[in-house]
Amino acid sequence: MEVLTGQVAVVTGAGRGIGEAISKRLAKLGAAVVLIARDAERLAEVNGQIEMAGGRAEVFPLDLRDEEAITALANSIKERYGRCDILVNNAGIGAMGAPLHETSPDTWEAVMATNLRAPYLMIRALAPLMIATGSGHIINISSLAGHNPLKNGAAYAASKWGLNGLTYSAAEELRDYGVRVSAVAPGSVNTSFGSRVTDAGWKIQSEDVANVVAMLVTQSPQSFVSEVLLRPTRKH
Ligand SMILES: NC(=O)c1ccc[n+]([C@@H]2O[C@H](COP(=O)([O-])OP(=O)(O)OC[C@H]3O[C@@H](n4cnc5c(N)ncnc54)[C@H](OP(=O)(O)O)[C@@H]3O)[C@@H](O)[C@H]2O)c1
Structure with missing residues (x-):
């Protein structure tokens, strides 16, 4: 069912893990x-797999901490497609394992630049294209750590609590333009991302997060979901 045919989706962190699964799912739906x-080779592999499956994709390697690169991305999307229908701000880094008082300013800055500033820069660059068409979806991949305390992961938790505030506020700013902004907050997902949970049996799969994104972008236009909290069920 290719319900997203004709739509353009931008997915950050598309080279592996959750972003790879979301990209494949959106391509399967026709976007x-x-x-x-950053890793152009990984992106090329994902691109190849999408095209082998009959989907459409292109790679745009960049560092999301680079404001100019994000401006260039937005210009390229405007030129090539003239529209942006879906933005998934998924890329994120962890930096867990030390208490806040032992966390270096460099680590703090890297986490904030990737997990919080980058979604802001991407929305700043791409929301105007959505406003122009009077529709669009922005989905920010947050975390249950954006609702709970995270011992030895304070910078990460702070970035995700911040991302939730950004999400709910931008949703209010953009809803009048028909642009819907949502957060997805998974518990531990079975990826190579640094995680506190060691027992893989309890982990959510990347495809489960992709299912939620698919549900959000196929929601009827008169409503939107603010946030989905995604938890694992029993041990498998
Ligand atoms: N896994 C979990 O347990 C879990 C739970 C809740 C929430 N989340 C959230 O889900 C999102 C994805 O996590 P994941 O588990 O899929 O992580 P992952 O497997 O480590 O993948 C992260 C992706 O982000 C990209 N990335 C990181 N820094 C970047 C930068 N500066 N510029 C451009 N791309 C960058 C990486 O590619 P390059 O290194 O090539 O740039 C990679 O493609 C994150 O926001 C994370 O906080 C994860």
Whole structure:
């Protein structure tokens, strides 16, 4: 069922893990997917797999901490497609394992730049294209750590609590334009991302998060979901 045919989706962190699963899912639904991460080779692999499956994608390697690169991305999308229907701000880094008082300013800055400033820069760059068409979805991949305390992961938790505030506020700013902004907050997902949970049996799969994104972007236009909290069920 290719319900997103004709739509353009931008997914950050598309080279592996949750972003890879989301990209493949959106391509399967018919969207042309712009794949973002730093590792161009990984993106090319994902791109190849999408095209082999009959989907449409292109790679745009960039560092999301680079404001100019994000401006260039937005210009390229405007030129090539003239629209942006879906933005998934998924890329994120962890930096867990030390208490806040032992966390270096460099680590703090890297976490904030990737997890919080980058979604802001991406929305700043791409929301105007959505406003122009009077529709669009922005989905920010947050975390249950954006609702709970995270011992030895304070910078990460702070970035995700911040991302939730950004999400709910931007949703109010953009809803009048028909642009819907949502957060997805998973518990531990079975990816290579640094995680506190060691027992893989309890983990959510990347495809479960992709299912939620698919549900959000196929929601009827008169309503939107503010946030989904995604938890694992029993041990498998
Ligand atoms: N896994 C979990 O347990 C879990 C739970 C809740 C929430 N989340 C959230 O889900 C999101 C994805 O997590 P994941 O588990 O899929 O992580 P992952 O497997 O480590 O993948 C992260 C992706 O982000 C990209 N990335 C990181 N820094 C970047 C930068 N500066 N510029 C461009 N791309 C960058 C990476 O590619 P490059 O390194 O090539 O740039 C990679 O493609 C994150 O926001 C994370 O906080 C994860």
